Amino acid sequence: MLCSGIGNLTLAPIIGAIRDNTNNYQLALNMITAIFGVIGITYMCKLLYKNNCSQGHQQKSPVLNKNLNVA
Numbered sequence: 001m002l003c004s005g006i007g008n009l010t011l012a013p014i015i016g017a018i019r020d021n022t023n024n025y026q027l028a029l030n031m032i033t034a035i036f037g038v039i040g041i042t043y044m045c046k047l048l049y050k051n052n053c054s055q056g057h058q059q060k061s062p063v064l065n066k067n068l069n070v071a
Contacts, residue, residue, distance in 0.1 A: 007035060007039065011035060015028050015031050015032060016028070018031070
């Protein structure tokens with residue numbers, strides 16, 4: 001989310017300048033969509049990495065898992 005905010009603050013004037021110079025809203029909107037797509041992909045990669053790291057940690061401690069299953 002921090003990267004998204006920084007991207008919006010820094011890239012918005014650049015995209016606005018491109019829109020002003022080309023008089024083309026479609027190009028500006030496509031650029032915004034591409035930027036949010038990249039941010040979304042990086043966020044999903046972060047979530048996948050975080051999930052894989054936490055699953056690996058759970059598999060390394062089978063004694064703890066045995067204690068949780070016994071009720």
